[in-house]
Amino acid sequence: MRTEHDLLGDREVPAEAYYGVHTLRAAENFRITGIAISSYPQLINALAAIKQAAALANIELGLLDDSRGQAIVAACKEVRAGKLHEHFLIDAIQGGAGTSTNMNANEVIANRALELLGHAKGDYARLHPNEHVNMSQSTNDVYPTALKIATCRSLRDLAAAMDILRLAFARKADEFKDVLKMGRTQLQDAVPMTLGQEFHTYAVMLGEDQERLHEAALLIQEINMGATAIGTGIASHPAYARIVCKHLIAITGLPLMTAPDLVEATQDCGAFVQVSGVLKRIAVKISKICNDLRLLSSGPRAGFNEINLPAVQAGSSIMPGKVNPVIPEVVNQVAFEVIGNDLTVTMAAEAGQLQLNAFEPVIAHSLFKSVSHLRQACLTLEERCVNGITANRERLLADVENSIGLVTALNPYIGYAAATAVAIEAHATGRGVAELVRERGLLSDEKLAEVLKPENLTRPQSIIAPAGGEDAMRPSLRDRRKDCAMDGLRPLTTKLN
Template structure:
């Protein structure tokens, strides 16, 4: 029995497995772009997004009489199967490719066409009955399909990311309440500063995470302006009257997102500003998360020769040579996720800048880096929440010992003794090893009963938790 089929294009012909759902253009892309080893199927969101765009297009085309009903029904059904999670393994071209995403668009066109052919009773590759370009890609260009699909794929990740951050915010808030009455040393520039509560420190973590949830949603709205219907450069060449508005409407109905056609399709076909802005908020989030993880590592350092004010959950052995050592591996991995996201943002920025005239050919690397950042940030936030933050315990005795033996209480004396006199007290205490309280009493600077009130960390904790 025949095991191969031959397909031809303007370059020549290639043999494919007889039942393959991809075609010659996908096969050429596989051969031309062995770049990352990461195929489209690695990101189901982009595969689903492509199918949704194709489904919207065929529904628009049937309404304006641009395609025969039998073909349209087969294409629509094929798209729906992909949307439902089937056949993703046939989306095999590399995420990074030349051609401004043409290989991705054709991978979708060929798989959908061959699925539709089988539904009509034909074999894959019998394109005289239903064609990847003439039918599946009717009224479209890579230059409006691909950026629209990438925007949709990114939007699919917005709510999962916000949900992950909401969980992390809640976890920090839970620890803030649990640690509200634990007094400790606050630090600036890694030096002892003033008293605070451990709860206030964790409350600040919760607030900084929560700040970006609404911002991510707000900036995500920029991606709902699309150039679908603009085809090659935004002029709408090869589309029938009424197609573009119908396609956008159908995509909104299919995806659940309220898409709007860009006011100027020529501008929208070359400008990637929305991606740059969205990547920027991911970078901002990464910077914040990395700073928090740095703090968690510092606060848990030791356990005896470091700060040791908190204990992180022990999730695995930390050394192949030092028995009993446990490392802060969860904050460490989130740090690395954040570094990767920050680097990805630079790639997105440079790729957006590289647009020329009516198109930006660098969109594949934008798609790859944005989707990669979203994936690892979601996973990282969930791991940080579940495997670290909820299990953090306070070392209350250690916090109290560090506070009692520090010089931070001198700040409360400054309004009573003046800055210079207070500095002298601190210097004396540091030189002699005595406590601030003992130096003040010994020198008779403030009555003992009044001093106890002034140096009470509880008063300062009240202000830190109510501010």
């Protein structure tokens, strides 16, 4: 053991530990989640990048001697390479606005730098965690900047996973482009479409959210390094903010920029709220897709049974042969978690007071969980579900041929009234729409066959007004104005068609 001292007195710290007394006390105080900050390696790497940039800036400004400064830089590089992460052991949710996390980083880097200089861990008279590693800094600019850098990195990983899933849906859209099926609105038969169109929609939805994710990432590239305690820059050199940002850009490769107003940037968590909102949007839409996959694959005998999801495990301990849509189900649950995390981020951002938000640790914890779990959900859905989906082509075609929804395609040719009569009789008798149209002589066999071609049922087409002209298709302008007047409304004087 070695003895270290803080404002509360002396404490013994394990001799081999790179953390110190501040980390030890925080580890004892915050036993909340059981999840250490080392579970978020992007955060640890971001902290090390900041400490490295600060050391280089302080060397450049003549505030830190080269020997100690280069030892700090070397220690930071080791941490960024994945070393010593196990010594970052503070609970992810903590009081103190992230001070314990910053102290943990200062102590680990200081003790490794001492070793590199040939001194014992804890020999802070030679290189001190606060005086040297934390020079020109405060938790209040280090912690939010680290959170932003780590989130930027994590969002890139999420966007890449989303692209893998998007491409999987795009491949299925191409595979199913000739598979005719019935579209549905409000769970009722609507009009025909292709299964390819349905799956293409999912690819488009994911692509749109990738764009929103990119836009949100731009907001968190603005940092408040140089703000120190509250944004006034106290205890830092006038040129420090500019120089530390320069070094941080070089180290991280991110297009970071110093906020124009550091007092505002130190207390404002709006960028995190924006990012969390985009994550919620992604979760909602992926969950909707999974709802569709579960519904379309329901059955196999008593449900929709339009598609088959790959069987990945037995579905029941009592019902032999049952297979459940477990992959979409687990993705649904990730979505529910992300939606809840968004509320946590919202409340934490709102709860800030005056010049600082003390609740950024729970914002960090919530964001990192959401990004990480969404990323894994996308990869799992692609690998274990979407790639193996097959279509029940015969079932889909039979549903189209038997659907009353076909009458919508005939409406422009036979008129709404005739189409309604056909739909009513088809529903009452169970007979097919095409059969009834032929029987009533509403269209020739040739015209009916042309209208009901799959390629004509799933895209816009040129039509010829039915006998009786335009008036047979919709009420006249005069009648519509008359209806408005009867309803006590001012007659319309603009285009109504």
